[in-house]
Amino acid sequence: MSQSHPNAPTAPTAPNDTWLVDLTLTPPSLLDNTADAERLERALAAALGVDHVERDFDLLGALPEQLRAWDYRARCVWFEDQGRARLVALCDPRREVPPLGLAVDLGTTRLVIRLLDLATGNGLGETTFDNPQIEVGPDILTRIHFADSNDGAEQLQRLVVGGLNRAIVGLCAAQDRDPEDIHLVAIAGNTAMTHLLLGLEPRWIIREPYIPVVNCPGLVRGRHFGLRVSPGAGCYVFPNVGSYFGGDLLAGILFSGIAEADEPAILVDVGTNAEVVLGNRDWLIACAGAAGPALEGGVTKMGMMAGPGAIDRVTMDPATRALGLHTIGEEPPRGICGSGLIDLAAALFLSGRVDIRGKLVPEWCGEQLTQADDMLQLILVPASESATGADLTLRQADLDSLMRSKAAMYTILRTVTRYVGVDFSELKAFYVAGTFGIYIDPRAAITIGMLPDLPLSTYQPLGNSSLGGATLALTSRARFGRIDALRDRITYLELNVNQEFMNRFSAAKFLPHTDPERFPSVRVLDD
């Protein structure tokens, strides 16, 4: 599958799969004196094979001059809005610059925007930036509480829209394009971020029974929230399934293709929560649970996000049991990111430095093991070699935290598959979204029992699946057309932390598991 590669360029779109239609109208005459608007709408409806086309009132202002200047030809940008074809923009058919689209990954932490040629589907450029709302709070919960204050919600909206606008202007300038040529925008974000972007009350999202203002915002005008694109631009906001199942995940499902395949597959997106979707073309089941903290670099003392100087890969020489560290950009080590931590844990386990309970084993750790604050810790990089000038250490508490996260992850995967009676071995593909998916070594994740012991080829990094889904919505009418059906098909499985779940969780808090037969490929070095 081409879209499974994280760095795949956006695929050129089929000519009849775009949101563009070039029309040639019959000029009016005394015998055919239909008004300009209805003339255009009828021609467009005929071209699209639909009964009716909706249009914005604002398109009427320039319409008479446009049609006459363009000799009754027009390039129409349209989109589907609540099941109806909607004319979004009219462009000069003689102009060579194509109408543009903008795909937005509206992340809590990072945003990515991608500029697209709507005619070809080709990506023209991307840019990434930190969510400016971080200045209010790094996590969604803090922001939602902040939104309750006086003009908190407006301030949060201003921050994120401001950041988007700066990025749009910068990206367009770099690509020598005009933001006014952006007529379609697709935005994939979690439910809270979507609400904050649109200026919608987020407070009930986090209060029982967890109710969003809207599930399907549909096509919102860019001017409704001040986006620096064509004023009439249609902004498609991916629908959510609920407060804890956002449009970003729906975009990911779309991008992964799992809802279009015969065989079941899994999609995992690890963030603050681990979000898991299991399904095929007939059914989809989703759940989410707290599994991520240790993997996001936020919990371990030396943890950091994937970035220059982050230890992202740890190897272990079976002959000498020596550890080899690799850093992003091959810079002096500054910390360890999620994938590095998993690699490290796997290497420590396989080399005997950590036992099956996840505890550091003094006999095997040697002089790298020290004690601080009554706790064992392993010095991974001495101060003299680190970029920070301090030892980079892995504390027993960091390991304990990782054990909980990996156990939670496995338990969620186990629970969701058992729920529908699918065995791990039946999974055709296991997609791992995000940066995490790109950097993680499935081998290491299997070794610590975080991911099931499947053939390595089953694991496929998806890259930025939110951005990928948003891109698809703009470049493929056919793929876009599946979103609503896909959304309606999702069963959300509430993870009840009951006795069965806790039993599974306890059993998964071993390396790789209390039942090693589930992980036949994991072989610890002999003593």
Next chain:
Amino acid sequence: MSQSHPNAPTAPTAPNDTWLVDLTLTPPSLLDNTADAERLERALAAALGVDHVERDFDLLGALPEQLRAWDYRARCVWFEDQGRARLVALCDPRREVPPLGLAVDLGTTRLVIRLLDLATGNGLGETTFDNPQIEVGPDILTRIHFADSNDGAEQLQRLVVGGLNRAIVGLCAAQDRDPEDIHLVAIAGNTAMTHLLLGLEPRWIIREPYIPVVNCPGLVRGRHFGLRVSPGAGCYVFPNVGSYFGGDLLAGILFSGIAEADEPAILVDVGTNAEVVLGNRDWLIACAGAAGPALEGGVTKMGMMAGPGAIDRVTMDPATRALGLHTIGEEPPRGICGSGLIDLAAALFLSGRVDIRGKLVPEWCGEQLTQADDMLQLILVPASESATGADLTLRQADLDSLMRSKAAMYTILRTVTRYVGVDFSELKAFYVAGTFGIYIDPRAAITIGMLPDLPLSTYQPLGNSSLGGATLALTSRARFGRIDALRDRITYLELNVNQEFMNRFSAAKFLPHTDPERFPSVRVLDD
């Protein structure tokens, strides 16, 4: 038919015929965590028995607090927009003040607005004012040319919207209502006026092949053109059939009920043009022609619009042949309005003062006949008795002009009925719209051969049929639902001024006609 009376109060609407729905929603729970918007939409769709309800993005902002404050009850104002139910406003169900509607007769010369209670359909008050665009030009043509200048179109839009807003604020203040409570507006105007109100390019309306920007503007938001009503108010603009067949006439057809009757009837609206619609529930045929100038008070030297001091009725004592004049408000005569002129011409003809060619007859006119500028003129009111301090005179040229107008009127009526093979005698009703319809004496109009010689009961004044139609759109879903079908059923008959038309016209330029057998009821006094 109750709506045929010009001064009929607006009829109370049937409870299930309004645009209001009171909803009680199931409050959300952990097992039913649909978002607020979708919860509301589903309940509304179920209440209306439709699949889908559209809503404005702007409604979402206040929705969460409203639903919770109102215990998940809501009073919804909705309307039909392009065949779909659209939620227009949400109101507090505990509030006693009803949601309001505003019906607008958007006349070239005069505007009338009527405030309505959307719950009962009752009219709460009306106000009338001159179209402020008159300062640019009294007629549409001048205004359209003016709109071509720099910011001419914006200026014209500002003028009429400003006038409307002053009237809305005044009317609401007088009725102790809040303009913010106006959630639905229905506007009936001719095509050019509608374009000028909405800020749409009017220039192609008057240039061959006479193309409006839009035929069916549909439901426009009040804020789109700055109307001083609830910002999200839905403004229904009556569709036009073409540049010369405006929404005002469609509103009139709706109000008259001719499109809902079994037997054919005629609707005549006399303005600058005479607009004629003939039809029944199965077919409708419309045409328009220049017939009005002499009847509008703009051509005759002493002509004026119906108003205080206008001679509106002229009687003739068969015994003495003396003329009796009545003025509006019984004030000293200031001029003569259309109905008075027709009365006068009939009286002069019946008394022998005017011959069948429409010429003043010196033998019968006596000393009231004078000569000025080489032209005969009849002094109707001597200077000593008039409000102007000058003689009020009827010149031969005024009579000639009236002869042309009345002949044109009769010819149009004859042409349109012949076109579909309907005899005048088959007409069930003959509706005459506007002030003209209220003041005109059908007996006099028959006498001069302007209207066909039908039983007087056939003639029914409609009053302000544009306002009446606009009112119906807001107070009866059932009647509103007929507009589109009605519009699609109209055949517009282009009045070709060919030889046949000219022959008819010439034959009609006699009193009452060259063929007096067509007017058996008209009896001139014996010499």
